[in-house]
Amino acid sequence: MLENENSESHEAxxxxxxADFVAEGDEQLSFSVxxxxxxxxxxxxxxxxxxxxxxxxxxxxxxxxxxxEGEEDAWQDDEYFGNYGTLRLHLEMLSDKPRTETYRQVILSNSxxxxxxxxxxxxxxxxxxxLFCARLAQPATVYAVEASSMAKHTEELVRQNGCEGVVTVFQxxxxxxTLPGKVDVLVSEWMGNCLLFEYMVESVLLARDRWLKEGGMMWPSSACLTVVPCQAFSDYRQKMEFWEKPYGLDFSYLQSLAQKEFLSKPTFSHHLLPEDCLSTPADVITLDMVTIQVSDLERLNGGFSFNVEKSGIFHGFTVWFSAHFQSLEEDGPSLELNTGPFSEITHWKQTLFMLDAPVTVEEGDIIVGSICLQRNPVWxxxxxxxxxxxxxxxxxxKVSFYMYHYLISFKSIILLVLLLF
Structure with missing residues (x-):
C-alpha cells in the first residue's frame, strides 16, 4: 500500500x-467486515x-x-416505515400498472x-x-397487516370500499x-431492487413459519434474479466520456475521479433497451418461497455462462427480477410479474452495474462467472x-479475471426516490 504522507495532518x-472490500490496485486498501x-x-x-x-x-x-454498536437501529425501522407512512412511495407503487394489475389478476384468476x-x-x-381479495373473491376473512402509520388510512379505505366485514387491518x-388463527394464503409484495433489497422477505418468511397452514399458498410462490451482459453507451458517455473535452477544455484529469464516484455504485431505475443485451439473459438465483429459510438470505450465490450473440462493447451487467404466482387449483394458470426489459416497464425498472472500463467483445465470446448477494451484517x-x-x-x-463489489444501501435508494418526485 502507499504510505500516507499527510496522515497526521488531520485527526483520524x-x-x-x-462489508468486505477487495482493493483493485496499490492505491486502494482491502478490509473485511x-x-x-x-x-x-x-x-x-x-x-x-x-x-x-x-x-x-x-x-x-x-x-x-x-x-x-447498538447506537443505530440495524433495521433502520424509523426511516424505513417512516417512508412507507407517506403517500409518495404508495403513489409510485399504485401507479405501476404491471405490478398492481398482476396482483389483481392473481386474485381474479383464483377467485x-x-x-x-x-x-x-x-x-x-x-x-x-x-381490497382486491374482498371485492373479487369471497374469502372468509383477510388480515391486512401494515407496520407503518399508513395502517390508519388503510382502515378508512376499507370502510370507504365497504369491505370492513371481510378485511381487518393490523398495525x-x-x-x-398476533392473529386470531392461521391462514390459507399469504400474499405480499415484498420485492425490492435486485429482488432482495430492504429484506422485507425476512418478515414474509417469519410470518409464513408462524401463520401459514401446512400446505398453504405463498404469493409470490417463487422469484428469480436475472442477469445479462449489456451495452450502456448513454450512461458511459454521460459519466465518463463527458470529461474528455467539455466546452473545448481538457477535463480528462477528472476521469479517474469520475470512475471512482460514478461507476462504483449501481444505477437504479435503469431502462435497458432490448437491443443493448449482448446475450440471452439468464436466471442466476431462484427463491422457492415455501422452502427457503431466513438463514439462506445471508449469502446467495449464482453462476452464469453467457454466449455473446453480437459483437459490441461490454459496459456492464443489468439485473432485474421476476415473481411467479402458482394457481390454487391444480390445473389453473400460473402468472408472472417480470420487471425486465422485454416486459412492460415497472417502477423498479432494472439495475445497471457498470464496469470500471468497457471491454470489446466479439460474437462467440463466452462470459463466464458468478454473482454473490451478501447481506450486510450490521445494517x-x-x-x-x-x-x-x-x-x-x-x-x-483469455481476458484477465475481473471482480467488482457494489454496496446497495437503504439511504441511496430513498435518495433516488426523492429525486424522482
Whole structure:
C-alpha cells in the first residue's frame, strides 16, 4: 500500500467495515467486515483515505460506518416505515400498472378457489391487494397487516370500499404479530431492487413459519434474479466520456475521479433497451418461497455462462427480477410479474452495474462467472453484490479475471426516490 504522507495532518476518525472490500490496485486498501479503520481524509464523498494495521489506501465510504454498536437501529425501522407512512412511495407503487394489475389478476384468476379461505396480506400498504381479495373473491376473512402509520388510512379505505366485514387491518410488524388463527394464503409484495433489497422477505418468511397452514399458498410462490451482459453507451458517455473535452477544455484529469464516484455504485431505475443485451439473459438465483429459510438470505450465490450473440462493447451487467404466482387449483394458470426489459416497464425498472472500463467483445465470446448477494451484517436492510467473471475469447485469448463489489444501501435508494418526485 502507499504510505500516507499527510496522515497526521488531520485527526483520524475510527470507522468499522460494513462489508468486505477487495482493493483493485496499490492505491486502494482491502478490509473485511468488522475491521476498524482510521480515516484520515474525507474530502471526497465516495472515496476516503484510510489506514488499517499500518497500511494506507483509498476505501469506499459507503462500506464504512462510525456508529457504536447498538447506537443505530440495524433495521433502520424509523426511516424505513417512516417512508412507507407517506403517500409518495404508495403513489409510485399504485401507479405501476404491471405490478398492481398482476396482483389483481392473481386474485381474479383464483377467485373461485379463494372462496371461504383466510388470507394474510403482509405489508399491505394502502390495502389494495386486500381490497382486491374482498371485492373479487369471497374469502372468509383477510388480515391486512401494515407496520407503518399508513395502517390508519388503510382502515378508512376499507370502510370507504365497504369491505370492513371481510378485511381487518393490523398495525404491527410481522415479528410481533398476533392473529386470531392461521391462514390459507399469504400474499405480499415484498420485492425490492435486485429482488432482495430492504429484506422485507425476512418478515414474509417469519410470518409464513408462524401463520401459514401446512400446505398453504405463498404469493409470490417463487422469484428469480436475472442477469445479462449489456451495452450502456448513454450512461458511459454521460459519466465518463463527458470529461474528455467539455466546452473545448481538457477535463480528462477528472476521469479517474469520475470512475471512482460514478461507476462504483449501481444505477437504479435503469431502462435497458432490448437491443443493448449482448446475450440471452439468464436466471442466476431462484427463491422457492415455501422452502427457503431466513438463514439462506445471508449469502446467495449464482453462476452464469453467457454466449455473446453480437459483437459490441461490454459496459456492464443489468439485473432485474421476476415473481411467479402458482394457481390454487391444480390445473389453473400460473402468472408472472417480470420487471425486465422485454416486459412492460415497472417502477423498479432494472439495475445497471457498470464496469470500471468497457471491454470489446466479439460474437462467440463466452462470459463466464458468478454473482454473490451478501447481506450486510450490521445494517440488515443493506446488501452488497459481487460479480466475478472472465471472458473466453474466440481469438483463443483469455481476458484477465475481473471482480467488482457494489454496496446497495437503504439511504441511496430513498435518495433516488426523492429525486424522482
Amino acid at each position: 476518525k475510527e470507522y468499522v467495515g460494513l 468488522g475491521d476498524k479503520l482510521k480515516v484520515h481524509d474525507m474530502s471526497s464523498d465516495v472515496w476516503w483515505w484510510a489506514e488499517l494495521q499500518g497500511h494506507f489506501g483509498y476505501v469506499p465510504s459507503s462500506f464504512l460506518h462510525q456508529t457504536a 373461485a378457489a379463494l372462496r371461504g379461505k383466510v388470507v394474510m396480506d403482509l405489508g399491505c400498504g394502502t390495502g389494495v391487494i386486500s 404491527d410488524r410481522a415479528e410481533n404479530l 440488515r436492510r443493506h446488501l452488497s453484490i459481487t460479480f466475478s467473471w472472465n471472458i473466453n475469447s474466440t481469438e483463443d485469448k
